Structures are given as C-alpha cells and as structure tokens.
Amino acid sequence: MRGDQGIEVAYATRNVMTVIQTLQNLFSSYQVRSSTQSALSSGPERQVQDNSLTDYRRARFELRQLYEKLETLADLMDVKTRFKLDLPDARSTSGLGLDLTHTAAALNSTEEINATPTSFSVFGPEWNDGSSAAITIGGEYDGSHGTGTLTFEVRRDGTHGEDNLRIRLEDPQGNRISNINIRRNHEEDRQYSLNNGLFLTLGPGSLVDRDTTTIEVFENVGAVVDPNKPLGGIRNNNPNLQYGLPAIADGSFQINGESISVNTSDSISNIIDRINQSNAGVTASFNETTEQLEFLQNTLGAAPTIDLQNDTSNFLQAMKLDGATVVAGIDPETVKTFAEVDAFSGVQSGEIIINDRRIAIDAENDSVTTMIDKINASPAGVIVSFDAQSQEFLIEAEDATTVLEIDGNGTGFFAALNMVEGRVDAEALSNGITRQRSYDIANAFTDLFENVNFLFNDFSFKDRADHTARFRAPFAAAFSALYGDGESGSVFGLRYDGSADASSRGRLIDLDRQTLTTNLQTNGDQVKRFLAGSDGGSGLIQDLLEATRIALSNVSHALGQSGSFIDTYA
Incomplete structure (x- = not known):
C-alpha cells in the first residue's frame, strides 16, 4: 500500500x-x-x-x-x-411513466430583427481632407456592385445650401457609378440615390475639392442589428434596424397589461431591462445567434401566456413581434387532470379512503398534484409525496405506531398509481x-x-x-x-x-x-x-x-x- x-x-x-x-x-x-x-x-x-x-x-x-x-x-x-x-408506508410498485415535461410560454421575433441579406459599413463615413458637410448613408444595399469599397470624391466644392456641389461615386473597380449633383436650392435632408439601393444625405457645412471618403458594401454578408445603440440613433449611432419599417417613435406598448414605455433615446437593451424590471411576468432577452428578441413567461405551465398589445411606438413591429405567435407552455401530467392523462383513464370520480377518512376525487378537475394537497390537508394522518426521478407515489404514516390502510373505493385511484390497496403495519x-x-x-x-x-x-x-x-x-x-x-x-x-x-x-x-x-x-x-x-x-x-x-x-x-x-x- x-x-x-x-x-x-x-x-x-x-x-x-x-x-x-x-x-x-x-x-x-x-x-x-x-x-x-x-x-x-x-x-x-x-x-x-x-x-x-x-x-x-x-x-x-x-x-x-x-x-x-x-x-x-x-x-x-x-x-x-x-x-x-x-414507518408504515405504501408506495408505487413501479414508476408511473408520466410525461413530466414542464415548460413556460415563449414568444420570439418571427425572423432576424434585421433580415437584410446584404450590408454596408459605415452609416457615417468621415472625410479625409477636412470637409465639414457630413455624409450619412441609408437604404438597403441590393448587391449590384458586389463586395468591396465605394469611393466618394468631391468634384465641385462649396457650402451646402449656398453653392452647387458635386460628388463623384466610384465602384470597387474604380469605375464611375454616378455624379451626384447637389443644388443650392435642394432641401437639406434630400436623399440622393447611389444607384444600388443605398442613398446619401448631406449635412450642413462645406466640401473641400478632391476630398474623399469611403464605405464598404457586402453582397453576401447580412445586416446585423446593434441592441446597444439608441433606437432613434443617426449616422454611426444607428442601431441598424430593418430598412423600410416605420421609424421608432416615443410611445409605449403593453405586455400582459403592463405598460412599457419606449423612447427614441432607448436601446433594445434598455427596453429589455425595463421589461424584466416590470410586473409583466416575462423575461426578455436578445439572442445574439438568431438576432431575435425572445420572451419567456416567468410562470411555468400552459395557462400563463404572453400578450402584446397597444403599441404606439412601432417597437413591436421593428422587433418583428407584431405577427409572432405564442408557443404555449406545457403542464406535466402530474398537474393535468386525470381525464386528460392516458395513464389515469381508469380513474373515476368518487371518494378514496385512507385510515377510515374519506377524501373526494373529481376525475375531471383533480390531478396528482391536487390529490397530494387534499390528502396532506386531510385528517388521515399521512404524508403523501411524488418522487419525480423514480416516478413513484409514496403514502407514509405520520406516526410509527399508526396502521396505514388505503382503499380506492371503486375510483381506480390507487390502481392507477400502481399501489397495492389494503393494510400496511409498521415494520422494519x-x-x-x-x-x-x-x-x-x-x-x-x-x-x-x-x-x-x-x-x-x-x-x-x-x-x-x-x-x-x-x-x-x-x-x-x-x-x-x-x-x-x-x-x-x-x-x-x-x-x-x-x-x-x-x-x-x-x-x-x-x-x-x-x-x-x-x-x-x-x-x-x-x-x-x-x-x-x-x-x-x-x-x-x-x-x-x-x-x-x-x-x-x-x-x-x-x-x-x-x-x-x-x-x-x-
């Protein structure tokens, strides 16, 4: 040794x-x-x-x-x-074989919050040589210029709103896509097409001749929402929600009757925190893998649900939740009524007898769980439990000197629990x-x-x-x-x-x-x-x-x- x-x-x-x-x-x-x-x-x-x-x-x-x-x-x-x-006790002779699956109701976005199959970066490119009129990119890239760098070059300088300006746009191969002419009488928020599903707007300020900036476009890389940027964010604070859906506005929506406020300064993460701190009875989360917003009922079972109503902020639509369907929770067969469970099809309404005490059983309304509560609350002098691991039912006398006697009395209750009826004396x-x-x-x-x-x-x-x-x-x-x-x-x-x-x-x-x-x-x-x-x-x-x-x-x-x-x- x-x-x-x-x-x-x-x-x-x-x-x-x-x-x-x-x-x-x-x-x-x-x-x-x-x-x-x-x-x-x-x-x-x-x-x-x-x-x-x-x-x-x-x-x-x-x-x-x-x-x-x-x-x-x-x-x-x-x-x-x-x-x-x-202690005298009676127990199931074998496991009941019940389905004990117990889940909560769930509700998820119907698809990715931004399901666009293409993408671009960035929303707010910076000029390389001092131009102060900032470019903002928007829209949904159609993939027509493949994957690569789009270059913007100032070909006519001046001040936005005072001079006629021109910006040249080139594709990843250096070929001209278009000359973007920005007239002094154009509205300041006018959108100028890039001929590929995208557009630019030009902010106040001036352009320097031959100044350049770039963005990247991706034909086969999908857009990704950023849950930590403000819902109403602009340029590089844009959260990248699905283009074409109504813009988020200050407002609110209801979950299970609980009002959740929404502000354009909020991020998706802020709204998630607000939901989880509310009395709505659900837990919200952002799934980074599926890029969806997910709701889970805090209470297990088939009855508790997730009800979304009265959205004045467009948040639910932006999150792809307005058409989502609730997946109901599941009750274990110990909670379902005897009439709903095949294993208890032989159980009939009536009265069971334990130690000469009668306890009512209703096959249409009672379950294993309710009967455990009924028996434990009765004066029968026993403690009843169900072991989920072995799936065995146990009836145990509270006193070592007590005789335990159980009788299904024609209800089929104990037979369904695989329990032998009759008298059990105290023994080692x-x-x-x-x-x-x-x-x-x-x-x-x-x-x-x-x-x-x-x-x-x-x-x-x-x-x-x-x-x-x-x-x-x-x-x-x-x-x-x-x-x-x-x-x-x-x-x-x-x-x-x-x-x-x-x-x-x-x-x-x-x-x-x-x-x-x-x-x-x-x-x-x-x-x-x-x-x-x-x-x-x-x-x-x-x-x-x-x-x-x-x-x-x-x-x-x-x-x-x-x-x-x-x-x-x-």
Missing part, C-alpha cells in the same frame, strides 16, 4: 472514533432545547410557518431517501447498521442488494451525495432561514469530525468541502470516481474499514446513518410527529 494511502486510513480511523459521541451530544442539545420550548408553549408543537412546514416536509422526504440509499450502500459493502426505518424495512463491483458502489455514493448536497443547497427550500440547521447541523458535525477541523478533505476519493460557499451551493461533498474505484479494487479492506469502522470506530456509513436519524428526528419533531426508527441492536 502506498504511503499516502496509509496516512489516509490512519487519519480516517482516528477521526471516526469521535463522530458518534459528537452526534449524540448534538442530538441531546436539540432534545433539551425542544423539551424546554414545549414546556413553555401552550399550543401544539406543529405551529410552524407555511414555508417552514413545506421545507420540513421536503427535507423529511429527502432524508428518508437518503437513509434508504445509505442502507443500499451498506448492503453493497456488507456493513451491518444499527437503525432501520420504521431494508434493501437486500448483494455485493456488486466497485463501480456499483461508486454509483451508490454518487446517488447518495446528490441527496446530501440537496439538503445543503439554499435554493432547495422556499425559506432559507435558520430552521434548516435542524437537518443540516448533524451532517456538518459528522463531516467535521470525519475530516478534521479544516474546511476540506479527501479520503479514498470521497471529497468534502465545508466552506460556506460550497455548502450553500449544494457542493458539500462529491466523489473522485477513479480514486474510489481504484482503492476499492486494490485496497478494499482499508476502504471498508473507513466505511464500516474498526477498533470501536463507527465508520462513515454508520456516522451518516446516525446523522440522518438525528436530522429526521429533528424534522419529525418540528412537524409534531413521533419517532421513525427502531434500534436493531437493542
């Missing part, structure tokens, strides 16, 4: 000796605090805020999954564990998976760590308040004892990062798969010693089981529920 591996084993063995005592002390502190709080409170324990209640239920579900995965890992490593889950449950190859164990660790990291990710819960410490603290204590006082560590490829940033992002612990599988194959006894314990030590698996037991007990206590474990060593 390599020296560094020996250090790992010694380090791990030294630390695991203290973990159970640390966790027991932590659990005792929670029990004392909880008992004191109960004595001081005249109301029931289960008086927690709505968000906290939702978070505790979610944490409880994750902790139960975590415990079962630890038992699976223990079976793979042939590790005997002390505690078993002891465990998985009996045989020893597998090293990568099976690595897979089990990967699956396990996903649940641990979920519990530490702030975004997993509606309320990120201090109540999360009830289920996080036992794990933090366990990892700290296992990996020492430092913020991070690694043993046999099982990597821990206890920094605040890592834990809040749900990156508390992860796996170096190659290191773990290599050690399992070459140093299996040493790895098992770390996982299962030796010389009175508890090992990683037992420590995490103990942490899970404490966390689950804390959460159950907060929810006003009884214990959830039996001691198999007692």
